[in-house]
Amino acid sequence: MSAALFLRPAICETAIATAAAVSANSTYSRRPASILCCRRRTLTTICCSMDGGDAKPTAYVSGFLSKKPYDPPSWASHLRPVPSNTFSLGHLPTPIHRWNLPNLPDGTDVWIKRDDLSGMQLSGNKVRKLEFLMADAVANGADCVITVGGIQSNHCRATAVAAKYLYLDCYLILRTSKVLVDKDPGLVGNLLVERLVGAHIDLVSKEEYAKIGSVTLAALLKEKLMKEGKNPYIIPVGGSNCLGTWGYIEAIREVEQQIQSSCGELQFDDIVVACGSGGTIAGLSLGSRLSSLKAKVHAFSVCDDSTYFYNFVQGLIDGLEAGLDSHDIVDIQNAKGLGYAMNTPEELKFVKDIAAATGVVLDPVYSGKAAYGMLKDMAANPTKWKGRKILFIHTGGLLGLYDKIEQMASLAGDWRRMEIDESIPREDGKGKMF
Ligand SMILES: Cc1ncc(COP(=O)(O)O)c(C=O)c1O
Numbered sequence: 001m002s003a004a005l006f007l008r009p010a011i012c013e014t015a016i017a018t019a020a021a022v023s024a025n026s027t028y029s030r031r032p033a034s035i036l037c038c039r040r041r042t043l044t045t046i047c048c049s050m051d052g053g054d055a056k057p058t059a060y061v062s063g064f065l066s067k068k069p070y071d072p073p074s075w076a077s078h079l080r081p082v083p084s085n086t087f088s089l090g091h092l093p094t095p096i097h098r099w100n101l102p103n104l105p106d107g108t109d110v111w112i113k114r115d116d117l118s119g120m121q122l123s124g125n126k127v128r129k130l131e132f133l134m135a136d137a138v139a140n141g142a143d144c145v146i147t148v149g150g151i152q153s154n155h156c157r158a159t160a161v162a163a164k165y166l167y168l169d170c171y172l173i174l175r176t177s178k179v180l181v182d183k184d185p186g187l188v189g190n191l192l193v194e195r196l197v198g199a200h201i202d203l204v205s206k207e208e209y210a211k212i213g214s215v216t217l218a219a220l221l222k223e224k225l226m227k228e229g230k231n232p233y234i235i236p237v238g239g240s241n242c243l244g245t246w247g248y249i250e251a252i253r254e255v256e257q258q259i260q261s262s263c264g265e266l267q268f269d270d271i272v273v274a275c276g277s278g279g280t281i282a283g284l285s286l287g288s289r290l291s292s293l294k295a296k297v298h299a300f301s302v303c304d305d306s307t308y309f310y311n312f313v314q315g316l317i318d319g320l321e322a323g324l325d326s327h328d329i330v331d332i333q334n335a336k337g338l339g340y341a342m343n344t345p346e347e348l349k350f351v352k353d354i355a356a357a358t359g360v361v362l363d364p365v366y367s368g369k370a371a372y373g374m375l376k377d378m379a380a381n382p383t384k385w386k387g388r389k390i391l392f393i394h395t396g397g398l399l400g401l402y403d404k405i406e407q408m409a410s411l412a413g414d415w416r417r418m419e420i421d422e423s424i425p426r427e428d429g430k431g432k433m434f
Contacts, residue, residue, distance in 0.1 A: 063088045065165055067135060072246075073253045075290045079320045083246055085135040089162050090118040090127035093254045096266075099392060100358055101371075105378055107387035111268070112360060113255065116367070116396040121193050122165070124396020125280050126158035128247030129239035134162050136243055142233035144169035146221050148214040150341060151176040151203075152365070154397045155238050155277075157190035160199035170199040171225065171232065173217050181205040189402035238277025240312075242319040248283020252291050255391065259293070268295045270385075273393040274370035275299040275332065278309050280395065282316040285330035290322075295391065300335035300370035335373030341365045341400075347372050348404060352411040363397030364404050 070083045099112040118127045137145050145163050149156040149172070156172045163170035172194060176185065181203045185191055194201065204217060218234045225232045239247075259266050271288060275281045285297040301309055313326040337344055343364050351368040355361045362368040371392060378385045401408070 064091075065089065067138070070132075070135075070246075073249070073256075073287075073291065075292075076249050076287065079249075079286075079322055081242075083132050083135070083243060085139060086131040087135045087138070087162075087166065089122060089131050089134065089165065092118060092128075093258060094118050096255070096258055096391070099360065101354070101375065102357060103375065103379070105382035105386045108378065108385050108390065109388070110390045110392055111266075112392045112394055113251075114394050115251070116363075116394045116398060118396065121197075122158050122161040123398075124154050124158060125248070125393070126155045126239055126396075127162075128251055128283075129244035129279060130158060130162045130235075130247075131250075132243050132246045133235050133239055134166055134168075137168065137233035137235070138166060140233055142168060142231050144171060144225065144230050144232045145235055146171045146173070146218050146225070146232050147235040147239075148173040148175075148218055148237050150174065151180075151185060152188075152190050152341065152400050152403050154190060154363075154366075154400060156199075157193050157399065159235055159239070160194045160197050163199075164197045169230075170197070171202065171221055172199050173202045173204055173214070173221060175206055175209045176203055178205045178207060181208075189399040193399065236277075238279055240277040240279030240282070240316070242316055244279045245283040245286070245316050245320065248280050249287040250283075251393075252284060252287025252293055256291050256293055267389060268293065268391040269388045270390045271295045271297045271393065272370060272374050272390055273297070273299060274335070274366035274395055275301040275309055276303060276366055278312040279316065280393075281309070281330050281332070282313045284393070285313070285326075286317060286320070286322055286324070289324065289329045297330045298374070299330055299332045300373040301332055302336055302366055302369045303340035304336075306332040306334060333373060333377065335369040337369060341403075343368075343404065343407065345407075348408055349411055350375075351401075352408065356413075360394065361398060361401070362394065363400045365400050366397050367392075367394050 066088050067085050068088060070086050072079065072082050094114045094117050096111055096113045099110045101110050104110060115125050115128070116123060118124060122130075134145075145159060145168055147156055147159045147170075151174050153172075153174065156174060160170045160172060174185065185201065185203060187195060191201075202221065204212075209217065214237045218236075222232045222234055236244075238244075255268075259268075271284055273280060273284060281297060281299040285299075287293070288295050288297055299309065309332050310326045310330075313330060317324050317326055317329075337347060347368060348364060350372045351362050351364055354368075354371065362371055374390075374392070
């Protein structure tokens with residue numbers, strides 16, 4: 001069996017669909033591709049061949065950052081509304097390879113889909129959602145995007161980068177503690193990338209966030225920016241709305257094609273993934289149920305509780321007119337531990353041990369907690385997992401590790417001063433230091 005599978009999913013380039021909006025804060029575009037062409041520098045070069053009614057881009061060198069008419073998988077074509085377009089932002093398909101985790105139940109086989117490798121500064125699961133959300137922002141004539149998240153939000157960082165790729169300005173509302181809200185947030189982890197790409201950052205305290213809510217905070221900022229003559233597009237927390245859900249419906253099409261290219265050798269009984277705002281599990285579970293995959297989706301939530309997420313996913317399912325019950329398509333377990341973005345020493349040691357054993361670096365806030373939760377569940381209920389073929393989705397978030405440096409210092413690998421015998425010949429200028 002091949003250890004790694006790479007296959008570009010067939011992204012159909014048929015005529016532009018004219019679907020209506022899914023997102024709560026926007027309407028899906030009905031504008032033809034040619035209208036976009038001259039709005040921004042990057043799009044001009046990429047899209048000018050789409051003028052004159054020809055929807056097929058013909059003149060770009062690579063598909064990256066290009067806009068494509070969206071054609072859903074046949075098994076998802078009954079969902080409504082269907083997005084009109086996507087922007088190619090991710091390095092897709094992401095590889096799938098075997099993941100030799102220690103202490104698995106008998107016959108359990110774990111594979112990992114590396115959505116952490118969907119890009120560099122624009123990486124992780126958010127890329128897939130942003131392919132749809134950014135296309136909608138551009139189609140709606142936005143000149144900037146607003147989104148909201150925690151101080152180390154991977155989603156906010158990915159949005160900031162994607163916005164700049166498309167020559168949009170980006171405004172981030174970041175939640176932090178009361179004691180830090182009036183201070184410079186610094187440059188650790190995701191903040192460094194956000195600030196390098198010039199995202200505008202507004203800090204709010206957790207207390208303000210809890211009392212006002214992300215929707216109102218974003219609306220307040222939108223109002224302010226509109227008074228300044230801007231045309232902002234709001235992307236909800238985590239990119240988790242119906243439109244963003246298509247990102248992981250598409251990911252299932254990608255997995256389906258990777259399975260097909262394995263000539264039947266590869267198949268999965270279960271999919272395991274972290275859950276933060278709920279959009280990823282909504283797309284995966286819908287896609288898995290509707291496609292040929294039919295793998296059971298297990299979500300490990302890192303905040304809130306399972307009741308909240310069953311309801312949230314139900315909202316997305318209903319918004320897409322899928323006619324399914326969230327309880328039937330996803331199993332949600334709590335892996336929050338001490339709280340969102342907080343880790344026990346055991347969880348951090350787990351991240352370190354898995355990195356040392358397999359080379360895969362999990363992030364401490366999402367995939368680390370999900371994998372920790374999965375292995376704990378396997379130890380507690382081995383018969384549930386025995387003999388199963390599992391696909392774990394690594395959703396990225398590596399930059400979040402930088403926020404844990406102090407806590408991880410004692411776990412990190414050792415170092416030493418190299419011993420060099422005095423007898424080794426030395427000569428000035430012998431070693432070139434580039
Ligand atoms: C690295 C990472 N993994 C997983 C998730 C969870 O995805 P979702 O918000 O779609 O539930 C997030 C969300 O912020 C994330 O940043």
